[in-house]
Structure formats: structure tokens, C-alpha cells
Amino acid sequence: MFKDLFGKPKYVTVRTRTKQEKEDISPDSRLWTKCNSCNQIIFNKKLVENLLVCPECNYHFRISAKDRLAITIDEDSFQEFGQEIFSTDPLEFPDYKEKLATARARTGLDEAIIIGEAAINGYQVVIGVMDFNFMGGSMGSVVGEKVTLAIERSIETRKPLILITTAGGARMQEGMIALMQMAKTSAAVKRLDDAGILYISIMTDPTSGGVTASFASLADIIIAEKGALIAFAGPRVIQQTINTSLPEGFQRAEFLLEHGMVDMVLSRHEIKDTLTRILKIHQVGVSNYD
């Protein structure tokens, strides 16, 4: 089922490559990956079979939007909409156009989110998935517009909305236009809420800044993927501000659960099934009070 998307050896080698990791990668990297957490060498085939979760230590590797879709929705059910919307460079910000082109080439996506209609074990939904590889999943005009279009499609079709986030925050290169996408998307969520439509937010590693402080935190049900960093201000900024060390597990999914900020923490393997059950409960419930 993941053959098309997940099977690409290209992806596993492309994902979350930090400078350190780049050095770690040997010519054999098409065959195996070193776990970021336990440092075990894992064969890519095995890693892919395990949804890019380390079989040794359960570390969740970051995954692309396309792969996320593949493991979340029913095969061949994705009907993308909102294509043909592209970031421009309204501030003429240094290197922005070049960065957009690089991101586009690297991810095969037009922007840091793809939206569409899909089915999850037969339940019809509107879904949006972000990709951290596209400029750190930052929210500029296009991400803001696509999130809003997804919300509007949900209202129009009365299909539940699922947004899966991974984001570094507002896109600096679009300045205040990017910041205002927080207001735009939150206002749209208000309309969705008023329309009485289910909205599930799934926060994955990492979700921070303006995305956390807008639509991602406004869902009826918030799911955090195991181990995900979920924050308003990033740990480095906080460390610099307060000048003391941060508590163990600070800003991780489990920490947010403990502090009442998310409904549940799920491992990657549990997400589709849990979504299905939530959708089932809501579908049964709706007609009772109409």
C-alpha cells in the first residue's frame, strides 16, 4: 500500500538531514539509516515497513506530507484541491524566491501544505498535511490560504476536517503578511466551529510558533504524535531568555498531555485507527440532536 510513496529510497535519504547527519551518512545510506535517537543502524526497508518509526527505540522520524497521507488515508482516495496557488515574494525578501524553488524541487510539493478530500476507512474527510521539508513547514500566504480553503470546503461539504501539522512558525520572508495568516486561519476555524463540524488537529514533530498559536490549537480534538516537539516559543529561545536548563521532556507531546494541552498522544501506528473511531462516534452522534 505504501509502494508508490513510501517505497522511494530517495525519501528516506532526503528526510531531516541535519549537518551532523550528513556527515554520518555513508555511501550505503540508500540501504540503511542511523536512528537519531538510539544510533542503531536500521535497514531502510524495515524502517519503511515500520512507518518510519525506529523498531529498536520507537523514535518517530519526521515524514513527508505525501508519506503521511499514504499512511493516513485510504489508497487512491485523495482528491487534491487548491492547487495552482503559489507564494510570490511580496516583500522582495533576500533569497526568498531561490528558497522557494529549492523547497519545491526537494519536496515535489508546491508549498508547505497539501489539501484535499479523502476517505479514512471509508469515512469522508477534508484533510490538510504539512511538510517540514518545505521551508521548515512555515506558514506564509499560501499555507494560510490553503488551510482556509480546506476549512471552507469542510463547511461547504459538511465533511470533518483533519489538519496534520509540522511547522516552524510564520514564514519570516513574508513578514507581517505571514503573521496575519494566524488571524485569517483562526477566523476561519471560528466559522467551522459555528457550523458544528468536527475538526481534528494532529500535531507532529515539530509544531511551533504561529501555527501552534493559531489553527492547530483550535480543534475539537487535538492529537499529538509521540515524541513531537510542540511549542509556542522554541526551546532555544526560552533557554536564552531564562538562562536556566529546561525540564526533562519539556515541550514534548507527553509533556503537553500532562499539562492538559492535548487530548492524547499516539504512536504513528495508532493514528489511522483512532481517527476512524473518532469519525465513527461523530457520525453516529450527529443525527441525534439535529
Next chain:
Amino acid sequence: MTNNILDFEKPLLELSAKIKELQSFMDEKGLDLSEELMKLKERAAKLQREIYASLNTMQIIQIARHPNRPTARDYINYIFDEFIELHGDRKFSDDKALIGGIGLIDNQPFTFLGHQKGKTTKENLSRNFGMAHPEGYRKALRLMKDAEKFKRPILSLINTPGAYPGIGAEERGQAEAIAKNLMEMSALKVPVIVVVTGEGGSGGALGIGLGDRIMMLEYSYYSVSTPEACAAILWKDVEKAAEAAEALKITAKALKGLGIIDRIIKEPVGGAHQNPEEATMLLKKAVLEEYASLSKLSPDELINQRYMKYRNLGVYNNDWNDVLEGEILKEEVE
């Protein structure tokens, strides 16, 4: 007022000292040097015009961050005939960095919200430098809901470096608090008038900043990130803050041009800190003018206009080729 003089203010202050000196010399000796005096005054006025016409963004930020710049409290004192501060979010605590209350401006009830900075170090510590915790945003929301109940318009004054990045703030849901405010403010049934009076620091500013009219004082700034942080993140070089400041387009003038704000409120010559009373009166006038036009709208019209204002915010294109007119990029794509 001898403290806190900005570099570009120095030549002006020197000149005005000279003027004073000449004046007292005249008075002392009983001489008539009014022609010289006039010339000096003209020179000072010209110099002032020149300096303030060519301020760069970093200089504007300096004015916006000036310790003597009027704070929320100053605006309250000058423009409200009657004011009662209300405290607490009813959940955890009272945030002194974001204050609120109810009052009368020219006999019109208003609910007031504003970040509160201090003028002295001691005061700033107690106000957390105007950086609010989730409790501040939740207090603001409580007061806004209250405003809606009593059909009072809301005046929100922004002046913060940003929402506080700390452990407690994260534990108690800084992101959720801001997000919730944005969601609720988009549908308030009463007019919301927002003015950035000093620093408009990112999400911490926006958290009380979604409204029907967004105005900025002439020498305030409003930015997705501080220029320092932007330079550090994008170019790994804090020294490039000035460059980032220009690139981010954060001045009132630039943001009016981009359609992010609706109106620029003039400041007294030399900036609001030179004449707080005049500054507050200029703000009051603008607020009442905007309120006069908003008060003509029904709640539905108000909410729809506000929604569309934000719905339409964004700049994008429908053709990738229009966006990228470079060959450089095609190479990268190969």
C-alpha cells in the same frame, strides 16, 4: 529627560541647548539678538525635519522602544475621563504585563486592553517588560466577552516585544491562549479598534490585535519577528539586524503600503516621548473618528467586514512561472 537620548537626537538637543543659552544671555544682558535667535530656531526646525524624514527602520525601532514613550497607563490617564482597572483571568493569576478595564472616553464607554511596560527597571521587572503570559491573553478574552455582553467597543493598545517565552508560559498554553483570542476576536459583536503604540512583537502583539481597524503610531513597528531574531535565524548573524529590519517591512508606512494596517497616527515632532500629552490626544482623536464610522454598522455587518478583511489577507499567484522569473531557479529544480 537627560537620560535615554537617542544618537540621532543629539544634534537637535545640542542646538536647542544653544537656543536656550542665547535666550538667557539675551535676558541677562538685555540685548536684542532676536535675529540670531530666529536663525537658530529655523536651523533647528530644518534639522529636525531632515532627521525625521530620513529615519531608517532601526532608528524607528529605537523610538518605538524608547523608555519614555507613553505606556498604556499614560494613554488611559490622558484619554479616559473615567477608568476602572479590572484584574485577573479567573483561572490562574493576574498578568501585570497586559492590563485591562472599563471606562469612558468623551462619555462613550470603552473596554480597554493594553500591554503595559514600565519606565524604570524596577517597574519593568514587575511588568515583565510588557511580555504577557497566557493569563494576560485569557484576561483580555474575559474582558472582551464582557464588552460584548454590555455592547461596549474595545480599544486595544499594543506595545510588547512579544509574548513571554518561558517555562510557565509554555506549560499553561501560551499558544492556545493566543489562538483562542484570535478565534474569538474574529466574531465579537462589538467594534474592535487596535493601535500599535510602540513595539508590535509578533504573536504576542496579534494576541490582542485582531480588529476592525488596525492603526499604528508613526514611529511604532509591527513585525513577525524581531530583526535581531530574524537575522540570527535566517543568516546566523545578529549583526545583520539592520538589514533584516529593512527587509521585514515593519514600519507603519511600509505596512500601510502592504495593506496590513488601515491608518497611521501622526506623532508629535520628535516622537511621542517628546510630548506624551499631544501624542495621546492624537491617538484619542483617531480612535474616536474610527469608532464613529464603525458604530454605524450592525453587529452582522461588523463581523462580516472583519472576517473579509482577514479572509482576503495574503499575497499569492496562480502561476508558478509568473513567480519565478529566474533561470537560476530552473537549475536548482533539475
